[in-house]
Amino acid sequence: MNVQTSQRQPRGRPREFDIDAAVERAMGVFWSSGYHGTSLPDLLEATELSRGSLYAAFGDKHGLFLRALDRYIDEALARLETELDPRNDAMTGLRACMAGYVERTSGTAGKRGCLVVATAMELAAHDPEVNKRVGRFFRVMESKLTGALSRAQAEGRLTVDADPASVARLLLCTVEGMRVVAKTDPDRAASQAMVTTLLDRFAR
DSSP: OOOOSSSOSSSSOOSOHHHHHHHHHHHHHHHHSTTOOOHHHHHHHHOOOHHHHHHHHSSSHHHHHHHHHHHHHHHHHHHHHTTTTTSSOOHHHHHHHHHHHHOOOOOOOHHOOOOOHHHHHHTTTHHHHHHHHHHHHHHHHHHHHHHHHHHHHHHBBOTTOOOOHHHHHHHHHHHHHHHTTTTOOOOHHHHHHHHHHHHHBBBB
């Protein structure tokens, strides 16, 4: 009489690829070409996955795009968290944050633009999942800027008549607008002059 083991063998072959690496490569393609400008063959070539593996891991092109967008947003918010660390001088952190945007709107990086901004313009109006992610990113960024500005005001580094929430919205709109303008005119000096003038307007 044969004895059957209680353990089931896993069905199918185990995944033999690094999902994080695949998402990173896909993010690069979407970032350069946009969602609609990226084809499935583009993604298969970039990720080095078969069609079946890509579908099994991410569902479809849209699922992979959302994973890539999530990664981009997570990295941007982690960078912001470091720059605006509440344990450090608030105004110094704000200037570091703005300097980072100047760097990202200059030269080749400026021409590549921002995946969040590009996605907002391409998809947010008719894609609820994208809209939710982009909206959250802007809300979190604005909240962190407001917190830093409030700390700067408490430290006597921001003018007393400045409303931190309003200045945060102004900074948000300025830097994201810079990302759009820099697609055609990635001028470091102009970007630096703009953020310096803006911060100096409210700094003490």
